[in-house]
Amino acid sequence: MNRRQMTFIILVNALVSLLIVLLVTWIVELRRPDPEELAALYTPAPAVLLAPTVTVPVETLPVVGGDAQATPDTGTTQAEGDETVYVVQAGDSLLGVAARFGVTIDDLVQTNNLANPDFVFSGQRLIIPATGQTASPNATTQPAAPGEPQIVAVESAGNLADEAVLIVNESDNPASLAGWRLEREGGPTYTFGNVQLFAGSSIRVYSTSGEDNTIALYWGQLDPVWRAGAVVRLLDGDGVEMMRQVIP
Template identity: 50%
Template sequence: MNRRQLIFIILFNAIISLVIALVVVWAVESRRPDSEVLQILATPPSVLPVSQPTVAVVDAPAADTSATVTVQPATTAEAAVEVGDTEVYVVQSGDSLSSIADRFRVPIDTLVRLNELPNPDYVFVGQRLLIPVGGGNEAGAPVATATAGDEPITQGVIIRIVEGPGDLLAEAVQIVNDLNRAVNLAGWVLDQEGGPSYTFGNMLLFAGNYVWLHTRSGEDTTIAVYWNQENAAWSSGSVLRLRNPQGTVVSTFTVP
């Protein structure tokens, strides 16, 4: 095969390929619908038929003006709950909302509403709950109050530890309530013989809870009070005494 025949074959194959390509393109284009037809097919109807319901108008019977409306009084379960002063209780290990309610004789519903609890079945250690003093009482129900004849507390409230003795900024005494009921520390005194003394104000210490007495200045909270002294009050060897309002020594602690 000479050079001329080779060129002729190449050109012939190119022409055949071109013709086949044109035929394929033409066949594809012939099957494609016109763009205007597509636009018409895609256009949604401008108005959808809506069936109109038929409304029957019926004359209402005349109201009976002789009818009497009687308002029933609220049941005991629906009675309003009066909540006076509140104190803060810190949830301890093993606590549940029901056990806390039983301990302080407060309805669970009162605790849920007062603390805005999303899930009454879940409380966690360290959670601070508001507890109504005297419990949640129905309107008009008598509230139990302490009287002068109550037996004074002579045990169960203890000096647990003294931290940072001799250092004004670190010095603090921890008082713990080991009883199974709350104790009002109003009038209780922490002192040492021949030394300084601190008298507690009105503070309700719940069962199992503690309070820190800091010698330095600060702002009182539910778990810490401040003596506002300029010098440290305790030193190694000091014997601290915790006395109830009647003057009875309830607990002692020797600073190491």
């Protein structure tokens, strides 16, 4: 083989090698994903944002008088204008507060602009009306036996349309008034039917006529039953006097 043939063979081999390299490179480029497509498919993980921590400065109230100590606001206090203010305690009800101060629930609702008479909360300040149409705490009263229903107030005495006797069961057990009697001493008598009082519930006996329901009973009298100085009595089914109260 002469030099010319050798040179030809070398050139052919070099050309074939170059073509193979170019072909392989082209195939690889065809199979490589487009960077823009990769960018579209890749969804970065959401960054975690840390909320700033708010530091509330604590103010220390000055102590008056060195040895002074904080006194919890409980019980009854006197507000401006000599109004009696009662601070509601845990377990209190509006009915219980009314009974305690000898006023009606309506008086408390109107005086304090209460939207819901069935709801009071611990710490709530209730203004107790200075005057009312209920029996005075100084009235001559024979208390009811513990755990028995009791007369809490005689409301609007002398006004047939509104006068009523409020009877409350302040015990923890239900009570039956079936056969019990409410009477004015020396006057008319009202006999209860099958009336049940749940623990903490109450009922009013109105002197006027009306339709009985779970919270109100109607006596059907034509004239007022109650007046100042009259004695209201509550007797059980056996005729035993359970409570009496003189209307002031």
